[in-house]
């Protein structure tokens with residue numbers, strides 16, 4: 001039995017001022033055929049999970065294609081059409097007996113508010129075979145996805161450390177469907193709410209309670225998988241928000257009842273899906289006074305993994321204003337890297353950083369000494385959010401600043417998902433007082449064991465932690481209304 005394996009993953013933030021084009025995918029991962037195995041077969045990713053199960057079952061995996069880019073602005077229609085055409089052409093030619101497809105679920109293009117749904121529709125049109133789809137926990141699920149895929153399941157952790165397991169589950173369900181000739185169906189329910197990112201963390205209630213309920217529902221006869229999908233708030237699309245998805249192979253009414261129960265449990269917890277934040281001055285003062293080191297300052301408004309530019313200066317301005325000692329920060333600053341390369345190791349350099357998005361603070365002029373120059377590549381052996389093994393942040397420099405501070409500047413926007421981002425440069429993060437991460441929750445898979453104290457900071461930007469509190473940053477026009485918590489009195 002030949003099972004096709006493919007993926008296309010992008011989380012599109014519609015509030016940033018740049019596009020995600022083919023070059024962004026080439027920098028991330030864009031591969032066809034067996035090249036897909038080189039990049040992904042040993043990663044902690046759903047693609048590797050697909051392969052684990054297909055190979056163990058004695059079936060033949062047919063790697064088709066994979067596209068992955070760092071979260072950012074919407075994907076261009078040009079790239080989307082290219083990828084869909086090549087994917088569908090290959091599937092038509094190969095004629096597999098099943099398809100395992102890894103999607104993110106929050107990909108937007110100018111033409112398609114849910115590009116994942118459009119891709120699925122085209123795949124379904126191209127090949128009439130069982131299709132199992134894995135989705136990111138941040139998918140903005142559309143009800144139509146269930147029309148095109150037989151099986152839909154999502155990661156159940158945030159940080160996402162179960163991606164490979166999720167791929168394995170999807171593959172097992174697909175193979176069972178093939179072997180036993182059973183007809184699977186997925187029921188999707190979407191209560192009218194979105195969940196701010198910090199409240200989506202699955203280690204803590206109320207999300208933990210919901211994930212546990214999903215596992216209990218899976219014990220019922222005929223219920224094969226139940227997923228809570230937290231959704232991605234930084235997209236102005238009709239289906240922005242949370243969802244539940246339940247896969248069954250019994251009667252549809254039983255599957256629908258389980259989905260309804262999970263959705264009601266989510267809705268009933270909506271007032272608890274909220275995490276308090278510090279203002280920028282409060283956070284920096286508290287970090288200075290902390291004895292639990294290192295302190296991780298979480299720059300929520302410039303969450304690179306949520307699509308932000310990675311060069312917001314709002315928090316850095318305050319660290320400098322308060323003359324804080326012993327911090328490390330990573331900035332996307334390709335021109336500054338070139339300046340550091342030209343100055344050379346051990347030399348003084350003046351660089352300008354920031355300013356891509358004026359909402360996130362004015363540019364900053366920084367003087368430092370070039371301590372490290374690096375190609376920006378490293379390997380991460382452990383399960384980390386995003387499931388990657390091979391990382392690259394582009395040519396990178398480390399600048400030693402006054403007050404024992406370190407500034408890492410890179411040439412490719414790279415979220416802090418792996419400590420290798422620092423350790424590959426010879427930096428020992430535990431020796432510093434303050435680690436600035438441009439993130440929300442995902443970084444914790446790499447940093448939590450190291451952190452003495454974590455302080456989420458309410459910085460401005462296109463990934464501000466609570467969009468309902470920053471209407472000037474999030475002029476939603478296409479979302480469903482009413483939608484909690486933007487509309488606190490929304491009913492369901």
Ligand SMILES: [Zn+2]
Nearest residue numbers: 136137138160
């Ligand atoms: Zn995600």
